[in-house]
Amino acid sequence: MRTIMTVVLSHCFAHESPTLNSLMKSECLLDELLIINNGVGTKDIDKDFIHNLGIKIKKISVRHFLDVRPLSWIYNGVLNEYTQSDRFIFFSDEFVLESNYIHNLNTCYSDVIDLQIPNIRDGVSKQVIYPRLNKFVQKIPDGMKIDSQYTLLSINSGLVIYRSLIDKFAECNMEVFDNRFALYGVDYNFFNRLEMLKKEDYKICVQVINTIESSVPEIEEQDGRSQEVERLYDRVLSGKYYSKNKFFIYLRLLRISFQQLIRFKFSNLELIFKIFAQGKHPRC
Template identity: 35%
Template sequence: MQRKEISLLVILYGKDFTQSQTLKCILDFENKIDNLVVVNNGPEKLNGEDSFLNFLKLKHNQVYFFEFLENKPLSWIYNDFVANFKSDYYVIFDDDTHITKESEKQIFNLSDIDIEIPKIYAIQDKKQYYPIVNGNIYTSYGLITEYSEIYSIGSGLIFSKNVKDVFRDNNLELFDSNFSLYGVDISFFRKINYLKGENIAFKVSSLISIDHSLSRAEGGISEWRYIERLYDQTLSIKYYQKFKMLRLLKLLIKNFRKLNRIEVILMTYFNGFHPRCAKKAKK
Protein backbone atom coordinates (compact mmCIF):
# COMPACT_ATOMS: atom_id res chain seq x y z
CA MET A 1 0.00 0.00 0.00
CA GLN A 2 1.35 3.40 -1.01
CA ARG A 3 2.12 5.72 1.87
CA LYS A 4 -0.13 8.77 2.23
CA GLU A 5 1.34 12.20 1.49
CA ILE A 6 1.98 14.26 4.61
CA SER A 7 2.34 17.99 5.16
CA LEU A 8 3.66 18.91 8.61
CA LEU A 9 3.72 22.36 10.23
CA VAL A 10 5.99 23.49 13.09
CA ILE A 11 5.56 26.95 14.59
CA LEU A 12 8.49 28.51 16.43
CA TYR A 13 8.11 31.35 18.90
CA GLY A 14 11.00 32.83 20.83
CA LYS A 15 13.34 30.02 19.75
CA ASP A 16 15.86 29.40 17.03
CA PHE A 17 15.88 26.14 15.09
CA THR A 18 18.25 24.30 17.41
CA GLN A 19 16.22 25.19 20.52
CA SER A 20 13.10 23.47 19.22
CA GLN A 21 12.56 20.02 20.69
CA THR A 22 10.10 19.32 17.87
CA LEU A 23 12.58 20.09 15.09
CA LYS A 24 15.28 18.03 16.79
CA CYS A 25 12.93 15.05 16.73
CA ILE A 26 11.95 15.71 13.11
CA LEU A 27 15.61 15.84 12.07
CA ASP A 28 15.93 12.36 13.53
CA PHE A 29 12.90 10.97 11.69
CA GLU A 30 13.45 7.77 9.72
CA ASN A 31 10.69 8.75 7.27
CA LYS A 32 10.74 11.69 4.88
CA ILE A 33 8.07 14.36 5.28
CA ASP A 34 6.61 15.39 1.92
CA ASN A 35 6.10 19.04 2.91
CA LEU A 36 7.72 20.33 6.10
CA VAL A 37 6.65 23.90 6.85
CA VAL A 38 8.62 25.78 9.52
CA VAL A 39 7.19 29.12 10.65
CA ASN A 40 9.04 31.60 12.85
CA ASN A 41 6.25 33.57 14.50
CA GLY A 42 8.62 36.04 16.14
CA PRO A 43 9.64 38.02 17.91
CA GLU A 44 13.24 37.89 16.60
CA LYS A 45 14.32 37.28 13.01
CA LEU A 46 16.00 33.94 12.25
CA ASN A 47 18.64 33.11 9.68
CA GLY A 48 16.97 31.39 6.73
CA GLU A 49 20.36 29.93 5.77
CA ASP A 50 20.93 28.36 9.19
CA SER A 51 22.82 25.05 9.01
CA PHE A 52 20.17 23.26 11.09
CA LEU A 53 17.49 24.30 8.61
CA ASN A 54 19.72 23.10 5.78
CA PHE A 55 20.07 19.73 7.49
CA LEU A 56 16.26 19.53 7.57
CA LYS A 57 16.18 20.30 3.85
CA LEU A 58 18.58 17.46 3.18
CA LYS A 59 16.55 15.10 5.34
CA HIS A 60 13.02 15.72 4.02
CA ASN A 61 11.49 16.07 0.56
CA GLN A 62 10.38 19.71 0.64
CA VAL A 63 11.11 22.20 3.42
CA TYR A 64 9.59 25.68 3.50
CA PHE A 65 10.49 28.48 5.92
CA PHE A 66 8.30 31.52 6.63
CA GLU A 67 8.62 34.38 9.12
CA PHE A 68 5.94 36.54 10.73
CA LEU A 69 7.72 38.74 13.27
CA GLU A 70 4.45 40.50 14.12
CA ASN A 71 3.25 37.30 15.83
CA LYS A 72 0.61 36.28 13.29
CA PRO A 73 -2.55 34.66 14.74
CA LEU A 74 -2.19 30.90 14.93
CA SER A 75 -5.59 30.42 13.34
CA TRP A 76 -4.42 32.26 10.21
CA ILE A 77 -1.19 30.27 10.03
CA TYR A 78 -3.04 26.97 10.43
CA ASN A 79 -5.69 27.85 7.82
CA ASP A 80 -3.12 29.10 5.32
CA PHE A 81 -1.02 25.97 5.81
CA VAL A 82 -3.94 23.69 4.98
CA ALA A 83 -5.11 25.85 2.08
CA ASN A 84 -1.68 26.10 0.45
CA PHE A 85 -0.66 22.43 0.52
CA LYS A 86 -2.40 19.47 -1.06
CA SER A 87 -1.85 16.36 1.03
CA ASP A 88 -3.59 13.29 2.33
CA TYR A 89 -2.81 14.29 5.93
CA TYR A 90 -2.01 17.51 7.76
CA VAL A 91 0.03 17.50 10.98
CA ILE A 92 0.45 20.45 13.37
CA PHE A 93 3.13 20.80 16.05
CA ASP A 94 4.27 23.50 18.45
CA ASP A 95 8.02 23.95 18.91
CA ASP A 96 8.32 22.12 22.25
CA THR A 97 6.97 18.62 21.64
CA HIS A 98 8.88 15.36 22.03
CA ILE A 99 7.97 12.88 19.28
CA THR A 100 8.97 9.29 19.95
CA LYS A 101 9.98 6.79 17.27
CA GLU A 102 6.74 4.89 17.88
CA SER A 103 4.72 8.08 17.39
CA GLU A 104 6.61 8.81 14.17
CA LYS A 105 5.79 5.32 12.93
CA GLN A 106 2.09 5.85 13.65
CA ILE A 107 2.06 9.20 11.84
CA PHE A 108 3.42 7.69 8.66
CA ASN A 109 1.21 4.60 8.83
CA LEU A 110 -2.16 6.37 8.99
CA SER A 111 -4.45 5.37 6.14
CA ASP A 112 -8.21 5.34 6.77
CA ILE A 113 -8.39 7.66 9.80
CA ASP A 114 -9.89 11.15 9.50
CA ILE A 115 -8.57 12.61 12.76
CA GLU A 116 -5.78 11.39 15.03
CA ILE A 117 -5.80 12.98 18.49
CA PRO A 118 -2.66 12.01 20.43
CA LYS A 119 -2.52 11.49 24.14
CA ILE A 120 -0.79 14.57 25.50
CA TYR A 121 1.47 14.17 28.52
CA ALA A 122 2.86 17.30 30.17
CA ILE A 123 6.64 17.43 30.18
CA GLN A 124 6.46 19.21 33.54
CA ASP A 125 4.60 16.60 35.63
CA LYS A 126 4.39 13.57 33.27
CA LYS A 127 0.58 13.47 33.64
CA GLN A 128 -1.85 12.97 30.76
CA TYR A 129 -4.15 15.95 30.07
CA TYR A 130 -5.65 15.26 26.62
CA PRO A 131 -7.68 14.26 24.71
CA ILE A 132 -10.93 14.91 26.54
CA VAL A 133 -13.73 12.66 25.27
CA ASN A 134 -17.24 13.14 26.65
CA GLY A 135 -15.80 15.08 29.59
CA ASN A 136 -13.11 12.58 30.59
CA ILE A 137 -9.43 12.10 29.75
CA TYR A 138 -9.27 9.37 27.11
CA THR A 139 -6.67 6.77 28.06
CA SER A 140 -7.42 3.90 25.66
CA TYR A 141 -5.67 3.28 22.35
CA GLY A 142 -7.41 2.81 19.03
CA LEU A 143 -10.60 4.12 17.45
CA ILE A 144 -12.80 6.48 19.43
CA THR A 145 -16.13 4.99 18.43
CA GLU A 146 -18.52 6.68 20.86
CA TYR A 147 -18.24 10.43 21.30
CA SER A 148 -20.48 13.45 21.51
CA GLU A 149 -17.72 15.90 22.44
CA ILE A 150 -13.98 15.73 21.82
CA TYR A 151 -11.43 18.36 22.80
CA SER A 152 -7.65 18.56 22.68
CA ILE A 153 -4.81 20.96 21.91
CA GLY A 154 -3.37 21.70 18.49
CA SER A 155 0.11 20.28 18.90
CA GLY A 156 0.15 16.74 17.53
CA LEU A 157 -3.23 17.06 15.84
CA ILE A 158 -3.49 15.15 12.55
CA PHE A 159 -6.42 15.37 10.15
CA SER A 160 -7.13 14.16 6.65
CA LYS A 161 -8.00 15.83 3.37
CA ASN A 162 -11.52 14.52 3.90
CA VAL A 163 -11.88 16.74 6.99
CA LYS A 164 -10.67 19.72 4.96
CA ASP A 165 -13.22 18.94 2.23
CA VAL A 166 -16.14 18.45 4.64
CA PHE A 167 -15.44 21.77 6.35
CA ARG A 168 -15.30 23.50 2.96
CA ASP A 169 -18.54 21.89 1.81
CA ASN A 170 -20.27 23.08 5.00
CA ASN A 171 -18.84 26.62 4.77
CA LEU A 172 -16.84 26.19 7.96
CA GLU A 173 -13.36 27.48 8.75
CA LEU A 174 -11.07 24.79 10.06
CA PHE A 175 -9.74 27.18 12.71
CA ASP A 176 -11.73 30.24 13.77
CA SER A 177 -9.85 33.29 12.44
CA ASN A 178 -11.24 35.51 15.21
CA PHE A 179 -9.01 33.68 17.71
CA SER A 180 -5.26 34.22 17.89
CA LEU A 181 -3.69 31.99 20.59
CA TYR A 182 -5.92 30.29 23.15
CA GLY A 183 -9.12 28.89 21.71
CA VAL A 184 -7.75 28.28 18.21
CA ASP A 185 -7.51 24.51 18.64
CA ILE A 186 -10.76 24.32 20.61
CA SER A 187 -12.57 26.09 17.75
CA PHE A 188 -11.63 23.17 15.48
CA PHE A 189 -13.05 20.61 17.88
CA ARG A 190 -16.20 22.64 18.49
CA LYS A 191 -16.95 22.31 14.78
CA ILE A 192 -16.13 18.59 14.81
CA ASN A 193 -18.66 18.23 17.64
CA TYR A 194 -21.19 20.38 15.76
CA LEU A 195 -20.86 18.25 12.63
CA LYS A 196 -21.30 15.10 14.72
CA GLY A 197 -24.60 16.56 15.94
CA GLU A 198 -25.55 17.06 12.29
CA ASN A 199 -24.86 13.36 11.63
CA ILE A 200 -21.55 14.08 9.90
CA ALA A 201 -19.12 11.92 11.83
CA PHE A 202 -15.43 11.42 11.25
CA LYS A 203 -13.32 8.35 11.91
CA VAL A 204 -11.33 9.40 14.98
CA SER A 205 -8.44 7.60 16.64
CA SER A 206 -6.01 8.04 19.51
CA LEU A 207 -2.99 5.92 18.63
CA ILE A 208 -0.10 8.22 19.47
CA SER A 209 1.38 9.52 22.73
CA ILE A 210 3.53 12.66 22.86
CA ASP A 211 5.18 14.74 25.56
CA HIS A 212 4.42 18.44 25.37
CA SER A 213 5.12 21.53 27.47
CA LEU A 214 1.76 22.62 28.90
CA SER A 215 1.30 25.98 30.59
CA ARG A 216 -1.57 24.61 32.69
CA ALA A 217 0.85 22.13 34.30
CA GLU A 218 3.26 24.84 35.42
CA GLY A 219 1.16 26.24 38.26
CA GLY A 220 0.35 29.93 38.55
CA ILE A 221 -0.38 32.22 35.62
CA SER A 222 1.20 35.45 34.44
CA GLU A 223 -0.92 38.52 33.73
CA TRP A 224 -0.31 38.41 29.97
CA ARG A 225 -1.37 34.78 29.84
CA TYR A 226 -4.46 35.59 31.91
CA ILE A 227 -5.38 38.33 29.42
CA GLU A 228 -4.87 35.93 26.52
CA ARG A 229 -7.26 33.52 28.17
CA LEU A 230 -9.77 36.33 28.64
CA TYR A 231 -9.75 36.87 24.87
CA ASP A 232 -10.54 33.19 24.42
CA GLN A 233 -13.26 33.13 27.10
CA THR A 234 -14.94 36.24 25.74
CA LEU A 235 -14.92 35.12 22.11
CA SER A 236 -16.12 31.65 23.11
CA ILE A 237 -19.12 33.25 24.84
CA LYS A 238 -19.85 35.40 21.80
CA TYR A 239 -19.64 32.68 19.15
CA TYR A 240 -20.13 29.30 20.75
CA GLN A 241 -22.06 29.41 24.01
CA LYS A 242 -25.69 29.77 25.03
CA PHE A 243 -26.98 32.40 27.49
CA LYS A 244 -24.39 34.84 26.19
CA MET A 245 -25.32 37.90 28.26
CA LEU A 246 -25.49 35.91 31.50
CA ARG A 247 -22.08 34.34 30.86
CA LEU A 248 -20.61 37.69 29.87
CA LEU A 249 -21.94 39.27 33.06
CA LYS A 250 -20.40 36.51 35.18
CA LEU A 251 -17.04 37.01 33.48
CA LEU A 252 -17.21 40.77 34.11
CA ILE A 253 -18.12 40.27 37.78
CA LYS A 254 -15.25 37.81 38.22
CA ASN A 255 -12.78 40.44 36.94
CA PHE A 256 -14.42 43.63 38.23
CA ARG A 257 -11.47 44.58 40.47
CA LYS A 258 -9.17 45.20 37.48
CA LEU A 259 -10.23 47.88 35.01
CA ASN A 260 -7.86 46.67 32.28
CA ARG A 261 -9.48 43.24 32.33
CA ILE A 262 -12.96 44.75 32.10
CA GLU A 263 -11.82 46.76 29.08
CA VAL A 264 -10.39 43.64 27.43
CA ILE A 265 -13.64 41.72 27.90
CA LEU A 266 -15.93 44.49 26.63
CA MET A 267 -13.78 45.50 23.64
CA THR A 268 -13.23 41.89 22.61
CA TYR A 269 -16.91 41.03 22.84
CA PHE A 270 -18.10 44.02 20.84
CA ASN A 271 -15.25 43.90 18.29
CA GLY A 272 -15.69 40.16 17.87
CA PHE A 273 -12.02 39.28 17.44
CA HIS A 274 -8.65 39.15 19.17
CA PRO A 275 -6.73 42.43 18.67
CA ARG A 276 -4.17 40.66 16.48
CA CYS A 277 -7.04 39.43 14.31
CA ALA A 278 -8.27 42.90 13.33
CA LYS A 279 -9.53 42.58 9.77
CA LYS A 280 -7.29 45.34 8.45
CA ALA A 281 -4.24 43.38 9.67
CA LYS A 282 -5.36 40.42 7.59
CA LYS A 283 -4.77 42.26 4.32
Protein backbone atom coordinates in the same frame (compact mmCIF):
# COMPACT_ATOMS: atom_id res chain seq x y z
CA MET B 1 -0.26 9.93 0.79
CA ARG B 2 1.40 13.34 0.54
CA THR B 3 2.08 14.79 3.99
CA ILE B 4 3.14 18.24 5.14
CA MET B 5 4.13 18.99 8.73
CA THR B 6 4.03 22.57 9.96
CA VAL B 7 6.09 23.57 13.01
CA VAL B 8 5.42 27.06 14.37
CA LEU B 9 8.34 28.63 16.23
CA SER B 10 7.09 31.02 18.91
CA HIS B 11 9.48 30.53 21.81
CA CYS B 12 12.84 29.45 20.36
CA PHE B 13 15.05 29.26 17.30
CA ALA B 14 14.83 26.31 14.92
CA HIS B 15 17.93 24.53 16.24
CA GLU B 16 16.60 24.85 19.82
CA SER B 17 13.18 23.34 19.08
CA PRO B 18 12.56 19.94 20.70
CA THR B 19 10.00 19.24 17.97
CA LEU B 20 12.48 19.77 15.13
CA ASN B 21 15.27 17.96 16.95
CA SER B 22 12.94 14.98 17.45
CA LEU B 23 12.49 14.75 13.68
CA MET B 24 16.23 14.10 13.39
CA LYS B 25 15.59 10.68 14.93
CA SER B 26 12.59 9.77 12.79
CA GLU B 27 12.55 6.28 11.34
CA CYS B 28 10.51 7.38 8.31
CA LEU B 29 11.01 10.05 5.69
CA LEU B 30 8.63 13.00 5.78
CA ASP B 31 7.43 14.46 2.46
CA GLU B 32 7.54 18.12 3.42
CA LEU B 33 8.25 20.31 6.43
CA LEU B 34 7.18 23.93 6.73
CA ILE B 35 8.96 25.85 9.51
CA ILE B 36 7.24 29.11 10.44
CA ASN B 37 9.10 31.66 12.52
CA ASN B 38 6.19 33.48 14.16
CA GLY B 39 7.83 36.41 15.86
CA VAL B 40 10.96 34.78 17.29
CA GLY B 41 12.80 37.93 16.23
CA THR B 42 15.29 37.08 13.48
CA LYS B 43 15.38 35.67 9.98
CA ASP B 44 18.61 33.82 10.66
CA ILE B 45 18.24 30.04 10.35
CA ASP B 46 21.05 27.63 11.21
CA LYS B 47 21.91 26.28 7.74
CA ASP B 48 23.85 23.32 9.14
CA PHE B 49 20.86 22.37 11.28
CA ILE B 50 18.49 22.57 8.29
CA HIS B 51 20.95 20.52 6.21
CA ASN B 52 21.05 17.77 8.86
CA LEU B 53 17.29 17.88 9.23
CA GLY B 54 16.96 17.43 5.48
CA ILE B 55 18.34 13.90 5.75
CA LYS B 56 14.95 12.85 7.17
CA ILE B 57 12.77 15.19 5.09
CA LYS B 58 12.36 15.43 1.32
CA LYS B 59 11.58 19.16 1.24
CA ILE B 60 11.97 21.94 3.83
CA SER B 61 10.54 25.45 3.56
CA VAL B 62 11.02 28.33 6.01
CA ARG B 63 8.80 31.39 6.42
CA HIS B 64 9.16 34.40 8.69
CA PHE B 65 6.23 36.26 10.23
CA LEU B 66 8.04 38.69 12.50
CA ASP B 67 4.81 40.63 13.05
CA VAL B 68 3.37 37.59 14.91
CA ARG B 69 0.42 36.24 12.90
CA PRO B 70 -2.69 34.74 14.53
CA LEU B 71 -2.31 30.97 14.76
CA SER B 72 -5.71 30.49 13.17
CA TRP B 73 -4.55 32.43 10.09
CA ILE B 74 -1.34 30.42 9.88
CA TYR B 75 -3.11 27.06 10.12
CA ASN B 76 -5.89 27.94 7.67
CA GLY B 77 -3.32 29.46 5.31
CA VAL B 78 -1.41 26.17 5.17
CA LEU B 79 -4.60 24.18 4.60
CA ASN B 80 -5.69 26.50 1.79
CA GLU B 81 -2.29 26.78 0.10
CA TYR B 82 -1.13 23.17 0.01
CA THR B 83 -4.03 21.80 -2.00
CA GLN B 84 -2.00 18.83 -3.28
CA SER B 85 -1.38 17.50 0.22
CA ASP B 86 -3.57 14.79 1.73
CA ARG B 87 -2.44 15.02 5.33
CA PHE B 88 -1.55 18.04 7.48
CA ILE B 89 0.34 17.77 10.76
CA PHE B 90 0.58 20.79 13.07
CA PHE B 91 3.06 21.31 15.89
CA SER B 92 4.34 24.09 18.11
CA ASP B 93 8.05 24.14 18.89
CA GLU B 94 8.24 22.45 22.30
CA PHE B 95 7.16 18.82 21.85
CA VAL B 96 9.20 15.63 21.93
CA LEU B 97 8.21 13.06 19.30
CA GLU B 98 9.18 9.41 19.39
CA SER B 99 11.27 8.05 16.52
CA ASN B 100 8.37 5.92 15.24
CA TYR B 101 5.90 8.83 15.20
CA ILE B 102 5.40 8.95 11.41
CA HIS B 103 5.55 5.17 11.11
CA ASN B 104 2.70 4.81 13.62
CA LEU B 105 0.53 7.34 11.77
CA ASN B 106 0.97 5.35 8.56
CA THR B 107 0.47 1.95 10.13
CA CYS B 108 -2.75 2.78 11.97
CA TYR B 109 -4.36 4.87 9.25
CA SER B 110 -7.37 3.69 7.26
CA ASP B 111 -9.39 5.57 4.66
CA VAL B 112 -12.28 6.21 7.08
CA ILE B 113 -10.15 8.37 9.39
CA ASP B 114 -10.59 12.15 9.30
CA LEU B 115 -8.40 13.16 12.21
CA GLN B 116 -5.62 11.66 14.30
CA ILE B 117 -4.61 13.07 17.68
CA PRO B 118 -1.95 11.99 20.19
CA ASN B 119 -1.94 11.37 23.90
CA ILE B 120 -0.18 14.42 25.33
CA ARG B 121 2.02 14.07 28.37
CA ASP B 122 3.13 16.94 30.61
CA GLY B 123 6.89 17.45 30.57
CA VAL B 124 7.22 17.78 34.36
CA SER B 125 4.59 15.56 35.97
CA LYS B 126 4.79 12.97 33.14
CA GLN B 127 1.02 12.66 33.44
CA VAL B 128 -1.26 12.53 30.40
CA ILE B 129 -3.18 15.82 30.21
CA TYR B 130 -4.94 15.39 26.84
CA PRO B 131 -7.15 14.25 25.19
CA ARG B 132 -10.22 14.78 27.32
CA LEU B 133 -13.42 12.86 26.72
CA ASN B 134 -16.48 14.57 28.20
CA LYS B 135 -14.00 16.72 30.18
CA PHE B 136 -12.19 13.73 31.71
CA VAL B 137 -8.53 13.06 30.96
CA GLN B 138 -7.55 9.53 30.04
CA LYS B 139 -4.71 7.82 28.22
CA ILE B 140 -6.16 6.12 25.17
CA PRO B 141 -4.61 3.05 23.54
CA ASP B 142 -2.91 3.52 20.18
CA GLY B 143 -5.25 2.96 17.26
CA MET B 144 -8.46 3.44 19.23
CA LYS B 145 -11.23 5.41 17.51
CA ILE B 146 -13.23 7.89 19.58
CA ASP B 147 -16.95 7.21 19.64
CA SER B 148 -18.92 10.19 18.32
CA GLN B 149 -21.01 10.30 21.49
CA TYR B 150 -18.03 11.77 23.35
CA THR B 151 -17.19 15.48 23.39
CA LEU B 152 -13.51 15.58 22.58
CA LEU B 153 -10.98 18.20 23.63
CA SER B 154 -7.25 18.50 23.00
CA ILE B 155 -4.73 21.11 21.81
CA ASN B 156 -3.36 22.04 18.39
CA SER B 157 0.01 20.35 18.68
CA GLY B 158 -0.10 16.90 17.21
CA LEU B 159 -3.28 17.41 15.18
CA VAL B 160 -3.19 15.30 12.02
CA ILE B 161 -5.89 16.58 9.69
CA TYR B 162 -6.87 14.65 6.57
CA ARG B 163 -8.28 16.03 3.36
CA SER B 164 -11.60 14.30 4.07
CA LEU B 165 -12.13 16.48 7.16
CA ILE B 166 -11.21 19.67 5.30
CA ASP B 167 -13.80 18.78 2.65
CA LYS B 168 -16.49 18.34 5.31
CA PHE B 169 -15.77 21.78 6.71
CA ALA B 170 -15.88 23.22 3.17
CA GLU B 171 -19.29 21.68 2.55
CA CYS B 172 -20.55 23.63 5.58
CA ASN B 173 -18.83 26.83 4.38
CA MET B 174 -16.60 26.80 7.44
CA GLU B 175 -12.90 27.37 7.86
CA VAL B 176 -11.23 24.56 9.78
CA PHE B 177 -9.89 27.00 12.39
CA ASP B 178 -11.79 30.04 13.64
CA ASN B 179 -10.13 33.14 12.19
CA ARG B 180 -11.59 35.33 14.96
CA PHE B 181 -9.13 33.84 17.46
CA ALA B 182 -5.40 34.57 17.53
CA LEU B 183 -3.82 32.46 20.28
CA TYR B 184 -5.80 31.02 23.17
CA GLY B 185 -8.98 29.35 22.00
CA VAL B 186 -7.74 28.42 18.53
CA ASP B 187 -7.29 24.79 19.58
CA TYR B 188 -10.31 24.40 21.88
CA ASN B 189 -12.63 25.94 19.33
CA PHE B 190 -11.34 23.61 16.62
CA PHE B 191 -12.99 20.87 18.67
CA ASN B 192 -16.10 23.01 19.14
CA ARG B 193 -16.27 23.23 15.37
CA LEU B 194 -16.08 19.45 15.15
CA GLU B 195 -19.16 19.33 17.36
CA MET B 196 -20.88 21.72 14.94
CA LEU B 197 -20.15 19.29 12.10
CA LYS B 198 -21.64 16.45 14.14
CA LYS B 199 -24.84 18.46 14.61
CA GLU B 200 -25.05 18.69 10.82
CA ASP B 201 -24.98 14.86 10.75
CA TYR B 202 -21.41 14.56 9.54
CA LYS B 203 -19.60 11.47 10.74
CA ILE B 204 -16.17 12.42 12.06
CA CYS B 205 -13.78 9.54 12.60
CA VAL B 206 -11.08 10.45 15.14
CA GLN B 207 -8.26 8.09 16.01
CA VAL B 208 -5.77 8.37 18.86
CA ILE B 209 -2.23 7.43 17.94
CA ASN B 210 1.19 8.16 19.49
CA THR B 211 2.17 9.83 22.75
CA ILE B 212 4.03 13.13 22.63
CA GLU B 213 5.54 15.03 25.52
CA SER B 214 5.74 18.74 26.16
CA SER B 215 9.22 19.96 27.05
CA VAL B 216 7.68 22.69 29.21
CA PRO B 217 5.07 22.33 31.98
CA GLU B 218 1.88 22.41 29.92
CA ILE B 219 -0.37 22.95 32.90
CA GLU B 220 1.76 25.73 34.41
CA GLU B 221 -0.17 28.94 34.90
CA GLN B 222 1.31 31.83 32.98
CA ASP B 223 1.54 35.20 34.68
CA GLY B 224 1.44 38.72 33.38
CA ARG B 225 -1.06 41.21 32.09
CA SER B 226 -0.69 40.17 28.45
CA GLN B 227 -1.59 36.53 29.21
CA GLU B 228 -4.54 37.68 31.32
CA VAL B 229 -5.88 39.76 28.46
CA GLU B 230 -5.35 36.93 25.94
CA ARG B 231 -7.33 34.55 28.14
CA LEU B 232 -10.15 37.09 28.41
CA TYR B 233 -10.33 37.30 24.63
CA ASP B 234 -10.59 33.52 24.48
CA ARG B 235 -13.26 33.21 27.18
CA VAL B 236 -15.47 36.06 25.96
CA LEU B 237 -15.31 35.15 22.27
CA SER B 238 -15.78 31.45 22.97
CA GLY B 239 -18.85 32.30 25.02
CA LYS B 240 -20.21 34.49 22.25
CA TYR B 241 -19.77 32.03 19.41
CA TYR B 242 -19.87 28.58 20.99
CA SER B 243 -22.58 28.76 23.67
CA LYS B 244 -25.75 26.71 23.19
CA ASN B 245 -28.07 29.71 22.86
CA LYS B 246 -28.43 33.39 23.72
CA PHE B 247 -29.30 32.64 27.35
CA PHE B 248 -26.01 30.81 27.85
CA ILE B 249 -24.10 33.53 25.99
CA TYR B 250 -25.21 36.18 28.48
CA LEU B 251 -24.89 33.81 31.42
CA ARG B 252 -21.24 33.19 30.54
CA LEU B 253 -20.65 36.90 30.03
CA LEU B 254 -22.08 37.65 33.48
CA ARG B 255 -20.04 34.87 35.07
CA ILE B 256 -16.80 36.17 33.54
CA SER B 257 -17.64 39.71 34.66
CA PHE B 258 -18.45 38.59 38.19
CA GLN B 259 -15.16 36.69 38.44
CA GLN B 260 -13.29 39.85 37.52
CA LEU B 261 -15.36 41.92 39.93
CA ILE B 262 -14.64 39.79 43.00
CA ARG B 263 -10.92 39.90 42.12
CA PHE B 264 -11.12 43.72 41.98
CA LYS B 265 -10.11 43.66 38.30
CA PHE B 266 -12.38 46.60 37.53
CA SER B 267 -10.49 47.64 34.40
CA ASN B 268 -11.26 44.25 32.87
CA LEU B 269 -15.01 44.86 33.00
CA GLU B 270 -14.86 47.48 30.25
CA LEU B 271 -12.50 45.24 28.27
CA ILE B 272 -14.92 42.30 28.47
CA PHE B 273 -17.75 44.27 26.87
CA LYS B 274 -15.37 45.77 24.32
CA ILE B 275 -14.23 42.27 23.29
CA PHE B 276 -17.84 41.12 23.03
CA ALA B 277 -18.81 44.09 20.86
CA GLN B 278 -15.80 43.78 18.53
CA GLY B 279 -16.37 40.04 18.10
CA LYS B 280 -12.80 39.09 17.28
CA HIS B 281 -9.24 39.35 18.50
CA PRO B 282 -7.70 42.74 17.56
CA ARG B 283 -4.91 41.02 15.57
CA CYS B 284 -7.44 39.14 13.43
